Amino acid sequence: MTGGALLIAGTTSDAGKSMVVAGLCRLLARKGVRVAPFKAQNMSNNSAVTVEGGEIGRAQAMQARAAGLAPSVRFNPILLKPSGDRTSQLVVRGRVAGSVGAGDYFTHRAELAEVVATELASLRSEFDAVICEGAGSPAEINLRATDLANMGLARMGELPVVIVGDIDRGGLLAHLFGTVAVLEPADQRLIAGFVVNKFRGDPALLAPGLDQLAGLTGRPTYGVVPHSDELWLDAEDSLSVQPHRVVGRPQVPRGDDWLTVAAVRLPRISNSTDVEALACEPGVLVRWVSDPADLADVDVVVLPGSKSTVADLAWLRERGLADGIVLHARAGRPVLGVCGGFQMLCRTIDDPVESRAGVTAGLGLLDADIVFDPDKTLAHWESPLHGYEIHHGRVTRSAEDDWLGVGIRRDAVFGTHWHGLLDNDDVRRRWLADVARAAGRTGFVGADDVDVTASRDRQLDVMADLLEAHLDTAAVLALLADGPPDRPVITSALAL
Known part of the structure; x- marks a missing residue:
């Protein structure tokens, strides 16, 4: 028997698709439904390591957790990791399969479509429901010929599609109408309805507009989901890591001092979510920065991961940030370096793989050398510490002290290849105490009751609760059971 499936698409990136999918997975799992997430193709440098030792988008790992499942390559069979030079690393079923540019991606479509179709069919045969997430927007009709994640997937699996829109951005009713109107009739027929996300006002004021939208499109709005300040962890879109943006919701200190953290917004940043654990702590203010002046009054500098370590190191030097960090x-x-950021702190980087630049001088803050291997290290750890590794570079020589068995340190400079290390509460507390002393913040008092893993789970429950309270769940469940409803075709200017 084939389980039901639906696609959550969006009017834009960062409309909230990932969290709606996660919320639906958690909501259905709480009802005893065997549910799995699926994103046919993701483009993101925020990734996670699966139980198979493969690599998927971090959002799909979060959605798997919402469904009560371990992360698997099945949930995100195609991952594109942008390299910044108009090419992306292509990851298929968790493993690097080469590098592709926008122009030559079309040549891979048939092969990749077979991968997507096989994985979706397999999940539908095993689970009662599969909640699929689109990518970007289905209204990007210039990409329709190669699309595998939006209407291409919907057509492939005969999936009903719900379009989510972020009302915070303005112009939402036009976005929802236009998204349907620009699609060809065969795609339009699969659009079942809409969800309004991140609403802050009086629903009564919005209701007439939604009624008119239903009249114009023949499609209902299944719910108006309120904005919630609790939904900030595991942000995938680059809009969430813009320079000068504060991470999370700063909480007042337990003592007399704040601890300020500058996280460098690298151009090719990867796994930016590593700093979120710090932002969960009372009295810790984390801000994304991109200029040397932003380092003047901060206590801690964090260099996060990078998809192109040598290129981003050159950017640090061009911006004057390298001198500021030193x-x-x-x-x-x-200073803390994570993965690519850790490699930048070392004495030399020998990279014949990503940049093919050969030996490059690092910042020299750690007396260690890095060599890039052709094969990527992918590792997932659970005990005694939990975290994961995704990197080509490895330490070939180090004169520094061991740091917890997962990195190296010199005085107050720390480096690790582990993503998610600061999610370990005891590690984070001890590290914060060390860096507060080094920064002279004697009035900083660390908290002993912050549980980052529980915070991540709590936001999944918050999203599920919001959907249960504000979404017509009966209608959405009917889509899973019955497939695409009969909806009219809108005649747009493009069709005339």
Whole structure:
């Protein structure tokens, strides 16, 4: 028997598709439904390692957790990791399959479509429901010929489609109408209805517009989901990591001092979610930065992961940030490098793989050398510490002290290849105490009651609760059972 499936698409990136899918997975799992997430093709440098030792988008790992499942390559069979030079690393079923550019991606479509169709059919045969997430917007009709994640997937699986729109951005009713109107009739017939996301006002004021939208499109709005300040962890879209943006919701200190953290917004940043654990702590203010002046008064600098370590290191030097980070460290103030950021802190980087630049001088804050291997290290750890590794570079020589068995340190400079290390509460607390002392923040008092893993789970329940309260769940469940409803075709200007 084939389980039901539906596609959650969006008017734009960052409309909330990932969280709606996660919320639906958690909501259905709480009802005893065997549910799985699915994103045919993701484009993101925020990734996670699966139980098979493969690589998928971090959002799909989060959605799997919402469904009560371990992350699997089945949930995101195609992952594109942008390299910044108009090419992307192509990851198929968790493993690197080469590099592709926008122009030559079309040549891979038939092969990749077979991968997507096989994985979706397999999940539908095993689960009662599969909640699929689109990518970007289905209204990107210039990409329709190669699309595998939006209407291409919907047509492939005869899936009903619900379009989510972020009302915070303005113009939502036009976005919803236009998204349907620009599609060809065969795609339009699969659009079942809409969900309004991140609403902050009086629903009564919006209701007449939704009634008119239903009249114009012949499609209902299944729900108006309120904005929630609790939904900020595991942000996947680059809009969430813009320079000067504060991470999360800063909480007042337990003591007399704040601890300020500058997370460098690298051009090819990867796994930006590593700093979120710090933002969960009372009295810790985390901000994304991109200029040397942003380092002047901060206590801690974090260099996050990068998809192109050598290129982003060159960017640090061009911007003057490299000198600022070195001065910060030589003053005895703390610096943390994670994965690519860790590699930048070392003495040399020998990269014949990503940049093919050969040996490049690092920042020299750690007396260690890095060599890039052709094969990517993919590892997932659960005990005694939990975290994961995704990197080509490895440490070939180090004169530094061991840091917890997962990295190296010199005084207040720390480096690790582990993503998610700071999600370990004891590790994070001890590290924050160390860096507060190094920064001279004697009035900083660490919290002993912050559980980052529980915070991530709590936001999944918050999203499920919001959907249960504000979504016509009976109508959505009917889509899973019955497939695409009979909806009219809109005649748009493009069709005339």
